[in-house]
Amino acid sequence: MRYNYAPMNSLLQVEQLSRSFGAVTAVADVSFTVERGEILGFLGPNGAGKSTTMKMLSGNLAPGAGQILVDGFDLLDQPCQAKACIGYLPEQPPVYRELTVDEYLDYCARLNRIERARIKDAVAMAKERCGLTSVGRRLIGNLSKGYQQRVGIAQAIIHVPALVILDEPTVGLDPIQIREIRALIRELGQEHSVILSTHILPEVQAVCDRVQIIDKGALVYSDTIAGLDQRMQSSSILLAMHKPPAEQVLLSIAGVLSVDAVSDEHYRIHFDPQCNPAQQLVEASVSGNWCLYELVPERMSLEQVFVDITCTDHAHAEEPKELAE
Amino acid sequence: MIMIVAQRELRSLFLSPLAWTILAVVQAILAYMFFSQIEFFMQIQPRLAGMQAAPGITEIIVAPLFGNAAVVLLLIVPLLTMRLISDERRNQTLSLLFSAPLSMTEIVIGKFLGITAFLSLMMLMILLMPLSLLSGGTLDFGMLASACLGLLLLLSSFTALGLYMSSLTAQPTIAAISTFGALLLLWILDWGSGSAEASGGGVMAYLSLVRHYEALLKGAFNSADIVYYLLFIATFLILSVRRLDADRVQS
Numbered sequence: 001m002r003y004n005y006a007p008m009n010s011l012l013q014v015e016q017l018s019r020s021f022g023a024v025t026a027v028a029d030v031s032f033t034v035e036r037g038e039i040l041g042f043l044g045p046n047g048a049g050k051s052t053t054m055k056m057l058s059g060n061l062a063p064g065a066g067q068i069l070v071d072g073f074d075l076l077d078q079p080c081q082a083k084a085c086i087g088y089l090p091e092q093p094p095v096y097r098e099l100t101v102d103e104y105l106d107y108c109a110r111l112n113r114i115e116r117a118r119i120k121d122a123v124a125m126a127k128e129r130c131g132l133t134s135v136g137r138r139l140i141g142n143l144s145k146g147y148q149q150r151v152g153i154a155q156a157i158i159h160v161p162a163l164v165i166l167d168e169p170t171v172g173l174d175p176i177q178i179r180e181i182r183a184l185i186r187e188l189g190q191e192h193s194v195i196l197s198t199h200i201l202p203e204v205q206a207v208c209d210r211v212q213i214i215d216k217g218a219l220v221y222s223d224t225i226a227g228l229d230q231r232m233q234s235s236s237i238l239l240a241m242h243k244p245p246a247e248q249v250l251l252s253i254a255g256v257l258s259v260d261a262v263s264d265e266h267y268r269i270h271f272d273p274q275c276n277p278a279q280q281l282v283e284a285s286v287s288g289n290w291c292l293y294e295l296v297p298e299r300m301s302l303e304q305v306f307v308d309i310t311c312t313d314h315a316h317a318e319e320p321k322e323l324a325e
Numbered sequence: 326m327i328m329i330v331a332q333r334e335l336r337s338l339f340l341s342p343l344a345w346t347i348l349a350v351v352q353a354i355l356a357y358m359f360f361s362q363i364e365f366f367m368q369i370q371p372r373l374a375g376m377q378a379a380p381g382i383t384e385i386i387v388a389p390l391f392g393n394a395a396v397v398l399l400l401i402v403p404l405l406t407m408r409l410i411s412d413e414r415r416n417q418t419l420s421l422l423f424s425a426p427l428s429m430t431e432i433v434i435g436k437f438l439g440i441t442a443f444l445s446l447m448m449l450m451i452l453l454m455p456l457s458l459l460s461g462g463t464l465d466f467g468m469l470a471s472a473c474l475g476l477l478l479l480l481s482s483f484t485a486l487g488l489y490m491s492s493l494t495a496q497p498t499i500a501a502i503s504t505f506g507a508l509l510l511l512w513i514l515d516w517g518s519g520s521a522e523a524s525g526g527g528v529m530a531y532l533s534l535v536r537h538y539e540a541l542l543k544g545a546f547n548s549a550d551i552v553y554y555l556l557f558i559a560t561f562l563i564l565s566v567r568r569l570d571a572d573r574v575q576s
Contacts, residue, residue, distance in 0.1 A: 058424040062573040080426040087424075094421035098340050110329045111425040155421065 330435025
């Protein structure tokens with residue numbers, strides 16, 4: 001699938017990237033591309049190789065094998081040009097606690113070779129985008145974790161890089177801060193390409209255009225969010241009735257493929273996606289006096305999809321679909 | 326780019342009380358030594374007056390002052406260099422430098438120059454003491470310049486070694502202790518030369534940091550001494566660059 005992309009237009013091209021630490025292989029043969037203006041979610045359980053990949057993309061780790069092209073520049077051969085296109089926020093924001101926000105961002109602007117005359121504007125812009133205007137003169141060490149994270153993001157976008165790499169940007173934040181950071185990432189996605197690594201699934205759903213799942217160092221899934229949504233469509237209904245009929249009665253309703261008794265009153269009904277039997281079930285319940293009190297169309301949660309993809313082999317992951325056929 | 330890293334190192338030193346404390350303590354100790362040296366000079370002055378080609382105040386006051394300064398700073402420099410890289414590694418701020426468009430060499434030289442700038446500042450403050458003698462006498466400026474050069478080179482060597490030790494670990498204390506140990510060892514290397522075989526002792530003495538400094542303190546400007554320090558500095562800076570590179574590369 002990755003070969004379908006026109007190679008020249010991709011902002012980031014990663015080819016057969018591998019890296020091992022001693023005998024442990026952290027990342028094995030990972031290839032993907034990121035287009036301009038795309039938000040790519042990088043999902044994976046803990047220890048799957050997310051951070052290692054992010055570190056390699058940002059030039060903090062040299063790949064054991066493979067190639068990384070950023071905007072056409074090879075990260076190993078032309079590190080300065082390539083790194084100029086990248087803003088990176090590691091898992092732990094790389095902030096100096098003894099500096100104020102203004103001093104710190106000023107330093108970052110200089111490090112990223114922003115012209116002296118433009119530094120002030122760049123700092124002001126980054127602060128405004130990350131909601132830091134009111135804390136500019138405070139010491140970073142005295143800021144809350146959420147604000148430190150924002151300072152970290154401000155640092156990553158100060159030189160307006162084409163690609164922003166964020167490694168687990170919402171870890172350790174409270175729900176309100178998480179929402180704010182997500183909104184910020186979506187906003188970033190309008191002008192920059194963003195790679196977002198996380199193990200929080202709803203985050204990917206909320207923010208990203210495309211999702212990649214990495215497990216045990218290998219890329220196991222890559223699709224658009226719409227594709228992931230489709231995958232989550234399941235074909236079962238959970239029924240709860242005080243006076244359930246015999247299973248045969250349920251099976252006789254058009255579209256019903258199988259019935260599982262979950263408990264005395266609860267039944268899970270698998271149906272043909274082409275022919276949703278919900279309405280017939282309700283009508284049958286009324287006429288048959290089943291005392292139906294719950295009818296829940298089930299969706300496969302993102303967690304289930306995730307577990308399916310990462311924990312089982314591919315054939316097993318297809319099971320719901322096979323049942324439906 | 327080097328200057329940006331250096332500037333930031335220098336500024337962060339002054340943001341914490343560390344730099345001020347070190348400046349104050351060093352100045353106080355050396356001032357005391359300076360005064361006791363003056364007192365000594367006052368005592369022997371009558372005898373000096375009777376001697377032919379008697380040593381001047383530069384030799385009697387300035388040379389011991391700079392000699393003492395080197396010993397005091399041998400204790401101080403490890404404290405300045407210990408956090409250079411280890412602290413950044415521990416706080417995971419190194420990735421800020423690694424992901425910026427900077428080469429490893431620029432990072433290392435920047436940090437080195439930052440501390441060297443601070444030590445030069447300290448040296449200027451020490452230099453004020455002998456210069457104050459100008460109000461009551463004259464100084465041998467050639468000798469003073471040679472002593473200053475010697476001290477600067479010596480301190481830069483301390484810094485380069487400290488920087489390397491700091492790049493090896495994530496614990497500033499470990500970096501400080503190892504730097505101090507290594508410096509002290511290099512300092513006393515020539516102690517063995519008196520008792521040991523002349524040939525082996527000669528090499529050890531040649532490697533000793535203090536031998537080359539003593540020559541410069543006496544006002545003997547020998548290019549071999551200068552080259553020794555420059556090589557020393559370059560060696561440890563290159564080792565630091567390689568150590569940082571090794572962090573990234575797969576072993």
